[in-house]
Amino acid sequence: xxxxxxxxxxxxxxxxxxxxxxxxxxxxxxxxxxxxxxxxxxxxxxxxxxxxxxxxxxxxxxxxxxxxxxx
Numbered sequence: 652x653x654x655x656x657x658x659x660x661x662x663x664x665x666x667x668x669x670x671x672x673x674x675x676x677x678x679x680x681x682x683x684x685x686x687x688x689x690x691x692x693x694x695x696x697x698x699x700x701x702x703x704x705x706x707x708x709x710x711x712x713x714x715x716x717x718x719x720x721x722x
Contacts, residue, residue: 655703655710672698679704 656676658667667676674696682692689704 655707669699669703672696674699676707679707 654670656667657670658665662668662673663675668674669676678696679692679699682695683689689701689708693699693701693704
């Protein structure tokens with residue numbers, strides 16, 4: 652997780668952001684809640700890497716016990 656998201660009081664007052672950026676993680680969840688896709692998020696926040704987003708989503712799914720079935 653430390654390679655994907657971090658919190659630092661010097662960056663946006665400690666709001667969790669994607670590592671190497673000032674983009675709050677909450678921005679991704681807001682995009683997804685509004686039915687925007689990952690590509691739109693990445694286009695609007697080019698400092699965030701696709702790998703960071705996909706790993707965060709994978710970890711969130713794992714934490715909630717939601718696993719994709721192998722097809």
